[in-house]
Each structure stands twice: as C-alpha cells, then as structure tokens.
Amino acid sequence: MSAVSGFISAVFWGVLVLSCLVFIHEGGHFLAARAFGMRVTEFFLGLPCRFRLSFKSKRFGTEFGVTPLLLGGYNRICGMEGEYDELLPRALQIVQREGRVPATALASELQIEEGRAYALLAYLADLGAIRPYYDKSKGETPWQSEWPEQFETLQRDAKLLTEYDSAHDFTSKGTTDAGCPRPVEDAEEFYRGEASHTYRGKGFFQRLVVLVAGPAVNILAAFLLIVGSLMIGGVEVNTNSNVLGGVTPGSYAEAAGIKQGDKIVMLAGKQVSNWDDLCVAIDAALEAGQDFTVAYERDGQTFEATVDLPEGEHVEIFGVNAQIELYRPNFLEAAGFALSYIGLVAGAVARIIMPQHTMEVVSQSSSIVGISAMASEAASSGPNELVMFAAAISMSLGFMNLLPIPPLDGGKILLEVIEAIRRKPLSTKAQAYISYVGLAFFLFLFVFAVRNDIMRIFGLM
Numbered sequence: 001m002s003a004v005s006g007f008i009s010a011v012f013w014g015v016l017v018l019s020c021l022v023f024i025h026e027g028g029h030f031l032a033a034r035a036f037g038m039r040v041t042e043f044f045l046g047l048p049c050r051f052r053l054s055f056k057s058k059r060f061g062t063e064f065g066v067t068p069l070l071l072g073g074y075n076r077i078c079g080m081e082g083e084y085d086e087l088l089p090r091a092l093q094i095v096q097r098e099g100r101v102p103a104t105a106l107a108s109e110l111q112i113e114e115g116r117a118y119a120l121l122a123y124l125a126d127l128g129a130i131r132p133y134y135d136k137s138k139g140e141t142p143w144q145s146e147w148p149e150q151f152e153t154l155q156r157d158a159k160l161l162t163e164y165d166s167a168h169d170f171t172s173k174g175t176t177d178a179g180c181p182r183p184v185e186d187a188e189e190f191y192r193g194e195a196s197h198t199y200r201g202k203g204f205f206q207r208l209v210v211l212v213a214g215p216a217v218n219i220l221a222a223f224l225l226i227v228g229s230l231m232i233g234g235v236e237v238n239t240n241s242n243v244l245g246g247v248t249p250g251s252y253a254e255a256a257g258i259k260q261g262d263k264i265v266m267l268a269g270k271q272v273s274n275w276d277d278l279c280v281a282i283d284a285a286l287e288a289g290q291d292f293t294v295a296y297e298r299d300g301q302t303f304e305a306t307v308d309l310p311e312g313e314h315v316e317i318f319g320v321n322a323q324i325e326l327y328r329p330n331f332l333e334a335a336g337f338a339l340s341y342i343g344l345v346a347g348a349v350a351r352i353i354m355p356q357h358t359m360e361v362v363s364q365s366s367s368i369v370g371i372s373a374m375a376s377e378a379a380s381s382g383p384n385e386l387v388m389f390a391a392a393i394s395m396s397l398g399f400m401n402l403l404p405i406p407p408l409d410g411g412k413i414l415l416e417v418i419e420a421i422r423r424k425p426l427s428t429k430a431q432a433y434i435s436y437v438g439l440a441f442f443l444f445l446f447v448f449a450v451r452n453d454i455m456r457i458f459g460l461m
Contacts, residue, residue, distance in 0.1 A: 009376040009379070009380075010375070012376075013376045013386075014375045015070050015071065016375070017375045017386075017389070017393060018070075018071060019045060019046075019070045019071070020390070021221075021390065021393060021394045021397055022045065022072060022073040022397075023045050023073055024218060024221050024394070025073070025214040025215070025217060025218050025397065025398075025401070026043060026045075026074065026214065027043075027217060028213040028214040028215075028216060028217030028218070029075050029211075029213050029214045030043050030075050031217075032209050032210045032213035033077045033199070034060060036202055036206045036209070036210065037166070037202075038078060038197065038198060038199055038202065038210070039061070039077070039078035039079075039127075039128035039164035039165065039197050039198055040062045040075055040076065040077050040164070041076045041078060042062065042063045042065075042075065043062050043065075043074075043075050043076075044063075044066065044067055044073060044074055045066045045067070045073045046066050046068065046070045046071075047067060047069035047071070048069075049067035049068060050142075050143040051067065051068055052065045052067045053065050058163075059166055060164065061162065061163030062164070077198075077199050077210070078127050078164070078197070078198040078199065079127050079195065079198025079199040079200040080126075080198075080199045081123075081126050082119075082122065082123040082126055082428070083123075083425070083428045084425070085120055085123065087112070087116075087120055088120055088123060088191060089187040089188045089190070090110065090187050091106060091117075091121065091124060092124050092187065092191050093184055093190065094106060094109060094110075095121075095124070095151060095152070095153060096153055096181070096182050096183055096184050097183045098181060099153050099179050099181040099182070100151070100153070101121075101151055103117045103118045103121055103147070103149065103151070104117070104149075106120070106121065121147070122147060124151070125151065127194055127195060127197075127198050128154075128198065129154070129162075130151050130152060130154060131151065131152060131154055131178070132147055132148050132151050132152075133151060133152040134148045135148065135149065135150065152179040153176070153178060153181070153182055155175070155176065155177050155178045156176055156182055157170050157172050158174035160182070160184075160190075160193070165197060204420050207416055208413060208416060211412050211413050211416070212402075212409070212413065214398075214401060214409055215401040215402045215409055215410075216398070217398075218394045218395070218397050218401070219342065219394070219395060219398035219399070221391075221394050222338075222342075222391040222392070222394040222398065223338045223339075223342065223391075225387050225388070225390060225391035225394065226334070226338040226388065226391045227338050228387070229384055229387045229388050230334040230338075231328060231329065231330070231331065232384075233384035233387070234327055234328040234329075235327055235328075235329070236325070236326060236327075237324070237327045238275060238322035238323070239275065239323040239324070240275045240276055241274060241275055241322070241323050242263055242264045242265070242273060242274055243261065243262070243263045243323055244262050244263075244264065244320050244321065244322075244323070245260065245321045245322050245324055246260045246320070246321035247259055247320055248317070248319035248320070248321065250319075251317065252307050252308075252309065252315065252317075252319055253319035255307075255308070256294060256305040256306065256307045256308075257303075258294065258305060258320065262296040262297065262298050264278055264294060264295070264296045264320075265295050265296060265297060266294070267282060267285060267292065267294050267295075268284065268285040268292035268293065268294075269293075270284070275322045278320070282318045282320075285307075286309075286314075286315050286316065289309060289315070290309065291306060291307060291309055292307050293305065293306050293307070294306075342395065345392075345395045349399040349400055349402075349403065350399075352445075353403060353404070353405070375389060405438045406431075406434050406435040406437070406438035407435050407439065415431060415434070
C-alpha cells in the first residue's frame with residue numbers, strides 16, 4: 001500500500017510542478033507575442049487533445065484552456081508554420097470575396113492542383129486570416145485528420161480587424177460575421193496587412209524576443225522563488241559556537257563519551273572557544289594520526305576524554321556537528337545567492353553540447369520519472385523545500401530551452417540567426433531535416449535519463 005501511495009504522490013507532485021513551470025514558460029511566449037501585436041489563437045496547458053476545458057478571450061480571441069495531457073503546454077502563435085507561396089494574396093482575396101470557399105473551387109479559379117489549394121488555405125488559416133469551416137451535415141469535425149472541404153472568412157470590424165487583434169470593435173458599423181463576403185480591392189496590400197499581425201510579419205528582433213521570453217520567464221521565476229524562499233523560509237547555518245549541536249552515531253566522538261550539548265574547551269592541547277577553532281583543532285589532530293584528549297564542559301562540570309584512533313589508518317571524520325540556527329538573508333544576500341546559482345546551472349547545461357562533457361552530463365541527468373520522485377520527496381520535506389526544488393527545475397528548464405538544438409527555443413533562435421545571415425528563409429524541407437537531428441538527440445537524452453532513474457530506483461547506481 002505504501003508503494004501505491006508513493007507512486008500516486010510522485011505522479012501528483014511531478015505533474016503539478018512541471019505543469020506550473022510549463023504554464024509559466026508558455027506564458028512568457030504569449031505575453032511577448034501579444035506585446036508585439038502577434039495573433040495567438042490558442043494557449044493551452046497540456047498537450048493537444050480533443051478533450052479540453054477552455055474559454056475564448058473576447059479581447060484577444062485566444063482560446064485559453066487545459067487538456068488532460070498535462071505534461072506540456074503550447075501556444076499557437078500565428079505565422080510560425082508553412083512556406084510562403086506567391087498565390088497567397090490572391091487566394092485570400094478570393095475567400096474574402098466569396099465568404100466561404102471549397103478548396104476545389106479555389107484550385108479551379110487559380111488553375112492549380114487541389115493539394116496546393118489546401119496548402120494555401122492552411123497557411124492563411126495559420127495566419128489567423130481565415131478559418132476552416134467544419135460542416136456538421138457532412139460529418140466534419142475539428143478533430144478529423146484532414147482539412148474540411150471549405151474555408152471561410154473571419155468576423156471583421158469596420159477596420160477589417162479580427163477577433164485576434166486587440167483593437168477590434170465588433171459593435172462598430174460595417175462589421176461582418178464569419179462566413180460572410182468582405183471583398184478587398186488590393187490583394188497584395190490586404191495580405192501584407194494580415195501578415196503584419198503574425199510572427200513572420202514582425203522584425204528579427206521582435207521574433208527573437210518572443211522566442212527568448214519563455215526561457216527567460218522560467219529563469220526569472222526561479223530567481224524570484226529562490227530569493228523569496230530564502231528571505232521568508234530562511235536557511236539553516238552553523239553557529240560559530242563550541243557547544244555541540246550533535247554527535248554522529250558510531251563515530252569516534254561518541255566512542256569517547258562526547259554528547260550533544262557538550263561544550264568543547266580544549267582538543268589535543270589546543271584551546272577552543274568557537275566552532276572555527278574546533279574545526280582547526282580536529283583537522284590537525286586527525287592529520288597527526290595519534291590519540292588525543294578532549295576537554296569539555298557538561299552541566300557546569302569539566303570532563304576529559306581520550307580519543308583512540310586506529311594505528312596506521314587515516315581518519316577523516318571525528319563525528320561532531322555544529323549547532324544550527326535559522327538565518328534569513330536580506331534581499332541583496334538572497335539575490336547574490338540566486339545569481340550564483342544561475343551561473344552554476346547555465347554552466348552545467350552548456351556542458352551538454354560540449355562533446356568532451358556530453359556523456360558526463362547525460363549520466364547525471366533525470367527524466368520525468370526522477371523529477372516526479374524528487375518532487376514528492378521535496379513536498380514531504382515541507383513547503384520551503386518544494387519551492388526550492390521548483391526553482392531548480394524552472395532554472396534547468398529555462399536554460400535547457402536555450403540550447404541551440406531544434407525544436408527547442410534555442411534551436412528556433414539558431415534558425416532565425418541563420419535566416420538573418422542568409423537574408424532569406426530556410427526551406428521547410430531544410431528546417432525539417434534540422435529538426436529531425438534535434439529530435440534524435442533528445443530521444444538519446446531521454447533514453448539515458450530514464451535508464452538513470454530506473455537504476456537509481458533499484459539501487460544500481
């Protein structure tokens with residue numbers, strides 16, 4: 001029964017921590033995209049699934065929600081997929097003219113193959129310029145594997161703004177409903193206006209900010225969690241006192257009769273007045289490797305004990321512990337610690353793409369299995385430990401996503417830089433090949449991480 005409860009606890013805390021951190025990550029992308037006026041059609045906690053709870057924002061048109069597949073999350077920022085086709089402006093003009101257009105009719109008018117017509121319509125739908133029309137009478141549903149037969153216009157206000165544009169006003173005169181004709185005269189100008197509300201329609205710097213925003217928010221959240229946890233929950237530190245906070249069972253100190261609460265006043269002939277003095281005296285005595293005496297006070301009386309060290313054997317631990325006190329650092333102290341930790345995590349993550357260190361880092365990594373177990377353990381230790389654990393995972397998630405490996409955010413940044421240097425987009429085929437390499441690398445990491453967790457669980461490492 002304890003094994004079952006332990007499993008349930010691990011799943012619960014693992015899902016809770018990861019879901020919250022993924023939500024924060026995707027929130028960073030969403031806020032940056034909206035700040036630059038990009039259309040975002042969906043923002044979900046959980047992986048795509050037909051079963052969902054959601055609501056649509058009247059201000060942004062974005063559908064916010066959650067799916068049962070909580071180990072993930074996503075934004076659908078318009079204009080991040082597909083390859084530009086010179087017929088897109090004309091195709092959009094036709095949809096606007098007709099209100100609702102079958103792909104076959106579009107193919108006939110443009111004198112192209114039906115497959116290309118569907119590609120045009122799908123690209124325009126990804127821009128948030130039109131949408132697929134699912135005809136229930138024909139059994140079409142949003143969860144079918146293929147596109148529906150027809151696509152239609154969106155609701156637009158007098159200024160041609162859609163629900164995804166924050167300045168829209170559907171109460172204004174001249175507003176047209178979805179599926180209604182809304183002819184435009186200049187196809188090229190109208191298309192450029194639609195593209196300007198999307199990811200691809202923004203400048204290099206703006207796209208870069210959107211990509212960096214997710215990892216940056218994770219790192220910022222980790223920083224705030226660490227600072228808050230240290231300032232509120234405090235941290236246990238050793239007091240610089242020669243009164244012992246504890247004695248290790250089975251140690252040489254215990255064998256000599258020394259107990260918790262004893263005040264060490266002399267060790268191996270050296271006067272002791274604080275913990276620092278005691279540590280120096282212990283190190284010197286153990287290094288000498290000879291028996292020594294300890295003078296200590298207990299209940300107002302002074303006692304002396306002899307510590308017998310094994311002859312010819314080097315001893316490293318005496319077995320006494322300092323007294324512990326709770327110290328709450330101020331903001332600057334806590335921030336300094338958090339920044340130091342950020343540097344350590346950044347360095348550790350960077351080592352994963354250094355060939356000479358890759359296997360070393362991989363051998364120490366954990367998968368969702370290990371993270372869930374650690375989350376459960378942290379939760380059982382108290383709120384402060386859980387917060388610090390969440391901060392550590394958030395920090396790792398942020399820096400891992402900055403690695404220049406597709407399909408991570410860092411990989412997308414790499415592609416943006418390559419395109420900026422080339423001054424033209426990479427083909428969809430080239431991007432797909434690069435993504436396959438990245439996915440293969442992460443499959444390798446995942447397999448090793450799961451292996452590590454299984455071996456830890458069964459005590460094999």
